Amino acid sequence: MAQGSELYAVADFCLIPMGTGEPSVAEYIAECQRILEKSGLHFKMHGYGTNLEGPWSAVCKAIGDCHAAVHAKGAPRIATDIRIGTRVDKDIAPGTGNDSKVARVREILEKDTK
Amino acid sequence: MAQGSELYAVADFCLIPMGTGEPSVAEYIAECQRILEKSGLHFKMHGYGTNLEGPWSAVCKAIGDCHAAVHAKGAPRIATDIRIGTRVDKDIAPGTGNDSKVARVREILEKDTK
Amino acid sequence: MAQGSELYAVADFCLIPMGTGEPSVAEYIAECQRILEKSGLHFKMHGYGTNLEGPWSAVCKAIGDCHAAVHAKGAPRIATDIRIGTRVDKDIAPGTGNDSKVARVREILEKDTK
Amino acid sequence: MAQGSELYAVADFCLIPMGTGEPSVAEYIAECQRILEKSGLHFKMHGYGTNLEGPWSAVCKAIGDCHAAVHAKGAPRIATDIRIGTRVDKDIAPGTGNDSKVARVREILEKDTK
Numbered sequence: 346m347a348q349g350s351e352l353y354a355v356a357d358f359c360l361i362p363m364g365t366g367e368p369s370v371a372e373y374i375a376e377c378q379r380i381l382e383k384s385g386l387h388f389k390m391h392g393y394g395t396n397l398e399g400p401w402s403a404v405c406k407a408i409g410d411c412h413a414a415v416h417a418k419g420a421p422r423i424a425t426d427i428r429i430g431t432r433v434d435k436d437i438a439p440g441t442g443n444d445s446k447v448a449r450v451r452e453i454l455e456k457d458t459k
Numbered sequence: 460m461a462q463g464s465e466l467y468a469v470a471d472f473c474l475i476p477m478g479t480g481e482p483s484v485a486e487y488i489a490e491c492q493r494i495l496e497k498s499g500l501h502f503k504m505h506g507y508g509t510n511l512e513g514p515w516s517a518v519c520k521a522i523g524d525c526h527a528a529v530h531a532k533g534a535p536r537i538a539t540d541i542r543i544g545t546r547v548d549k550d551i552a553p554g555t556g557n558d559s560k561v562a563r564v565r566e567i568l569e570k571d572t573k
Numbered sequence: 574m575a576q577g578s579e580l581y582a583v584a585d586f587c588l589i590p591m592g593t594g595e596p597s598v599a600e601y602i603a604e605c606q607r608i609l610e611k612s613g614l615h616f617k618m619h620g621y622g623t624n625l626e627g628p629w630s631a632v633c634k635a636i637g638d639c640h641a642a643v644h645a646k647g648a649p650r651i652a653t654d655i656r657i658g659t660r661v662d663k664d665i666a667p668g669t670g671n672d673s674k675v676a677r678v679r680e681i682l683e684k685d686t687k
Numbered sequence: 688m689a690q691g692s693e694l695y696a697v698a699d700f701c702l703i704p705m706g707t708g709e710p711s712v713a714e715y716i717a718e719c720q721r722i723l724e725k726s727g728l729h730f731k732m733h734g735y736g737t738n739l740e741g742p743w744s745a746v747c748k749a750i751g752d753c754h755a756a757v758h759a760k761g762a763p764r765i766a767t768d769i770r771i772g773t774r775v776d777k778d779i780a781p782g783t784g785n786d787s788k789v790a791r792v793r794e795i796l797e798k799d800t801k
Contacts, residue, residue, distance in 0.1 A: 352754055357473075357507030359542055361589050361652050364596030364776070368548045368650035371560070375567040389506065390564060392557020393471030393542050396506040401754070405747035412694055412743070412773050421776035422596035424589050426654045427769040428473055428507050428540055431754045434482045434706070434763035443506020446485070450504060453489040466640055475703050475766050478662070478710030482764035515640070519633035526580055526629070526659050535662035536710035538703050540768045541655040545640050548592070548649035585735030587699075587770055596776050599788070603795040617734065618792060620785020621699030621770050624734040654770055656701055656735050662710050671734020674713070678732060681717040 354401045355442030356429040358408050359394035362420035376418050377411040384410070387440035394426075396443040404429065468515045469556035470543040472522050473508035476534035490532050491525040498524070501554035508540075510557040518543065582629045583670030584657040586636050587622035590648035604646055605639040612638070615668035622654075624671040632657065696743045697784035698771040700750050701736035704762035718760055719753040726752070729782035736768075738785040746771065 362373045377395070381388045384407040386399040397404055412423050437445075476487045491509070495502045498521040500513040511518055526537050551559075590601045605623070609616045612635040614627040625632055640651050665673070704715045719737070723730045726749040728741040739746055754765050779787075 352751060352758075355507070357505075359471075359652075361591060363589060363591065363598070363774075364594065365592060366594035368546055368592030369563075370591070371563040371567055374560075374564045378564065378568055379571070390561055391471075391505040392503065392510040392560055393469070393544075394508075401751045402744075402747065405744065405751070408771075409694060409743045409747070416694075416773070416775045422772065422774040424587075424770065424772040426540075426542055427771060428766065429750075429769060430507075430764065430766040431758070432482055432764040433758045446488075446506055447504055449483075449485040450488045450492065453485055454492055457493070466637060466644075473766075475705060477660075477703060477705065477712070478708065479706060480708035482706030484705070515637045516630075516633065519630065519637070522657075523580060523629045523633070530580075530659070530661045536658065536660040538656065538658040538701075541657060542652065543636075543655060544650065544652040545644070546650040547644045583735065585701075585733075596774055597791075599791040599795055602788075602792045606792065606796055607799070618789055619699075619733040620731065620738040620788055621697070621772075622736070654768075656768060658735070660710055674716075674734055675732055677711075677713040678716045678720065681713055682720055685721070 352401045352431040353399070353437050353439070353442070354404045354429050354431055355398045355437065356404050356427060357394050357396050358425055358427040360411055360415065360423060360425045362415055363422040363424060365420050373415045373418060373420060376414050380411050380414050381407060389443070398440065398442045401431070466515045466545040467513070467551050467553070467556070468518045468543050468545055469512045469551065470518050470541060471508050471510050471557070472539055472541040474525055474529065474537060474539045476529055477536040477538060479534050487529045487532060487534060490528050494525050494528050495521060503557070512554065512556045515545070580629045580659040581627070581665050581667070581670070582632045582657050582659055583626045583665065584632050584655060585622050585624050585671070586653055586655040588639055588643065588651060588653040590643055591650040591652060593648050601643045601646060601648060604642050608639050608642050609635055617671070626668065626670045629659070694743045694773040695741070695779050695781070695784070696746045696771050696773055697740045697779065698746050698769060699736050699738050700767055700769040702753055702757065702765060702767040704757055705764040705766060707762050715757045715760060715762060718756050722753050722756050723749055731785070740782065740784045743773070
């Protein structure tokens with residue numbers, strides 16, 4: 346939902362360093378987590394990316410900062426996949442967008458076993 | 460890594476039902492979780508998708524089965540984003556691909572605070 | 574739309590070789606185009622991926638074959654992003670799914686200038 | 688490559704309106720093309736998304752403007768998939784990033800038939 350004039354973005358991204366000469370990317374992803382920590386945004390790493398949410402431009406800036414940091418760490422090229430969603434049918438309390446989606450699905454599934 | 464002749468796929472997917480007339484998709488995502496449960500594959504839902512891994516064709520079939528089930532539940536159209544990775548530089552013990560990536564990054568970050 | 578019992582998939586994928594030691598990936602992408610040529614499926618490369626369509630399992634198999642070929646060419650690890658869509662509200666004539674989407678949007682835009 | 692202090696982004700995005708009540712999305716995608724036209728950035732629609740490139744923040748802003756316009760047109764919720772790449776190993780002449788990737792692959796493939 347818009348906050349002031351800006352959309353609130355619930356996102357997820359997976360950053361891939363390229364041309365690094367080794368298949369492991371954990372050091373680069375760790376660096377991204379440090380950058381996100383500094384961003385002040387709500388985020389949570391999972392097996393194939395990191396959930397991230399906040400005002401649209403802050404989310405984009407944080408991912409851009411990750412690119413800059415991963416280049417600084419030696420990756421000549423980076424390809425990132427971002428999933429980003431916005432909605433205007435209801436307000437999202439800051440930091441609850443991704444978690445509340447999971448909670449809602451779990452709520453439905455719990456009824457299955459009753 | 461290849462298991463027999465097939466690549467082992469570590470994946471993540473986000474399925475979006477379209478043309479449903481309501482912005483909420485939790486019922487459809489819950490249905491996908493039921494389908495994945497039956498697939499026998501290792502999977503884990505997060506805020507913007509579901510981690511999933513197994514032999515390449517089994518992973519693809521499971522996601523296709525989710526499409527069929529979501530259509531059966533009433534969605535006329537579906538768009539899914541899949542991230543899928545394979546590697547031949549090391550073996551992945553079945554079901555550990557996504558979790559071990561997270562563990563490796565956490566291991567690096569833990570050293571930061573020491 | 575289902576063809577027999579299988580969904581027809583209109584897709585797009587972007588394959589990223591990892592750990593190759595050089596940022597350029599053109600040789601690997603060219604190899605994928607050769608694989609797709611042999612698949613018999615309708616495909617078309619663009620600046621950030623390749624449109625691809627056909628029966629669900631054939632599309633998945635073709636992308637898996639690309640992974641195998643890119644590994645064979647030396648990439649130890651690969652990460653691919655796939656967008657894949659299905660619909661049951663209308664039939665798609667084989668090979669026309671992606672092109673007809675573009676045509677429909679252009680048709681709308683052409684009215685703007687009249 | 689950085690231009691001043693900002694990374695140049697070569698991207699592609701696929702925007703999915705949700706909860707619209709009808710499976711067709713062409714009107715919404717046409718609206719995005721109008722927004723991109725106004726952005727001044729280099730872009731090109733294909734069957735499953737739109738290539739787009741420019742300074743990182745301009746690319747992000749343009750996609751955010753598309754979300755705002757698609758919400759204004761009636762979609763209560765939107766999910767977008769963005770692929771975005773940056774590189775620091777060579778300069779990209781503005782507007783040539785996506786096209787030059789295609790040209791390089793075609794160049795390689797043309798040698799196959801000689």
